Amino acid sequence: MTGRDRYTLPMRALHWTRAGLIIGLIALGWLMTSLPDSTAVKFEWMYPVHKEFGVLAFIIGLTALVVRTRSTLPPHPAELSGWENMLSTIVQYAMLTLAVVVPLMGYAMSSSFTQSDGVPFFGINLPEILAKNDDAFAIFEWVHKTLAYTMLALITLHILGVVKHRFFDRERDTDVLHRML
DSSP states (O other): OOGGGSOOHHHHHHHHHHHHHHHHHHHHHHHHHHSOTTOHHIIIIIHHHHHHHHHHHHHHHHHHHHHHHTSOOOOOOTTSOHHHHHHHHHHHHHHHHHHHHHHHHHHHHHHHOTTOOOEEETTEEEOOOSOOOHHHHHHHHHHHHHHHHHHHHHHHHHHHHHHIIIIIOSSGGGOOGGGGO
């Protein structure tokens, strides 16, 4: 393995940071929305934390996009088939795109909700630039949730691809995990 076979250190650091944040945000989002509204911690802690780390995920997602456009990407292993290369590329770009769009939809959702207390970001209350409109909120809520579950499906597909190449391919040269470690 050469340095040319791996993603750059900044790309690897952003990948794992983004992965942990997104998986944590999806888990927290699922948990907080499944709790009854009478659960105090839901609105006092869970929603604000979800919003703060969602903004952080947005910033890291944008940073990852910029770093990716300025970095030389390692080539796909030569042993991968054409459809695997194409699927891998599509899934990677879709996850990068959703890492930006899902938090934006969360911001739009919170910003437009008439009962929202704002979008906090670690001691700073971000400006809400959308008009309060519960009809718009309902649309943003649906889009945010649908795209978050789409992201989860893509993450699952991504992980299954890594596991397949690492443990099940006959050609060991298709193992791609080392590229991100």
